[in-house]
Amino acid sequence: MKKIRLLIIEEHAAVRRALEIRLRSATRIELLTTTDDLSVGRQAVHQSQPDVVLLGCKGSRNEKLFSLIEAVREMVERQTAVIALASYADEVEREMLLQAGVSRYLLKDINSPQLINEIESIAQRQYNPRCFYPADYLFSPGSGYGQTKA
Numbered sequence: 597m598k599k600i601r602l603l604i605i606e607e608h609a610a611v612r613r614a615l616e617i618r619l620r621s622a623t624r625i626e627l628l629t630t631t632d633d634l635s636v637g638r639q640a641v642h643q644s645q646p647d648v649v650l651l652g653c654k655g656s657r658n659e660k661l662f663s664l665i666e667a668v669r670e671m672v673e674r675q676t677a678v679i680a681l682a683s684y685a686d687e688v689e690r691e692m693l694l695q696a697g698v699s700r701y702l703l704k705d706i707n708s709p710q711l712i713n714e715i716e717s718i719a720q721r722q723y724n725p726r727c728f729y730p731a732d733y734l735f736s737p738g739s740g741y742g743q744t745k746a
Contacts, residue, residue, distance in 0.1 A: 599624055599625065599626040600624055600625050600626065600647050600648060600715060600716065600719040601626050601628055601644065601645070601646040601647045601648070602619065602625050602626065602627050602628060602646055602647070602648050602649070602650065602715065603627075603628050603629055603630075603631075603637065603640055603641060603644065603646040603648075603649045603650070604616065604619075604627070604629075604630040604631070604649075604650045604652075605630075605631055605632075605633075605634060605637035605649060605650070605651050605652060606630070606632065606650070606651075606652035606681070607632045607633075607652060607654075608632075608652065609632065611652065611704060612630050612632060612652075615630070615650060615681075616630055618708045618711065619708075619711070619712070619715075621708075622712045622715075624712075624716060625712065625715060625716075628640070628644045628646055629644070634663060634664070634667055637649070637651075637667070638667050638670060638671070641670075641671050641674060641676055642674070645674070645675075645676070646676055647676065647677065647719045648676070648677045648678070648679060648715050648718055648719055649671055649676055649677070649678045649679070650679050650681055650715075651664065651667070651668070651678050651679065651680050651681065651698070652681050652682075652704070653680050653681065653682050653689060653693065654682070654683055661689060661692065664680075664693065664696075665692055665693065665696040668680075668693060668696040668697050668698055669696050669697055671697075672696070672697035677699045677718045677719065677721070678697065678698045678699060679698065679699055679700045679701075679702060679714060679715065679718060680693045680698045680700070680701045680702070681702055681703070681704045681706075682701065682702070682703055682704065683703070683704050684703070685703065689701075699718045699721070700714055700718065702714060
């Protein structure tokens with residue numbers, strides 16, 4: 597089976613190293629590179645075309661969040677799945693990133709087997725876009741659910 601090509605964008609060096617160590621042990625994952633810089637990460641997506649990007653975020657509600665949203669949209673347009681990793685749950689950040697196209701919004705304290713499973717699940721979804729998954733049935737704004745016609 598094809599290896600999952602992964603890129604990590606995380607500004608905290610200790611978290612980045614920990615993710616790298618944890619994920620190098622996964623036989624189905626090929627870690628392409630890690631970076632602490634969003635613009636370098638965006639360039640790496642263009643050059644190496646990973647299947648999945650792990651994108652660190654910090655609950656920012658400023659220009660940084662808008663930069664993350666722009667980057668997510670760009671990556672998704674290039675057929676790269678994005679998993680956002682947050683230090684703590686921030687519902688505004690979560691909703692904005694999900695609307696931008698992230699596949700998952702997870703907390704950084706996720707254990708290694710769960711993280712590997714999430715990456716594999718997202719990659720499988722990328723490889724088989726015609727399959728339906730439970731998350732596909734969640735209602736989203738603009739879906740018409742709960743809206744009444746005037």
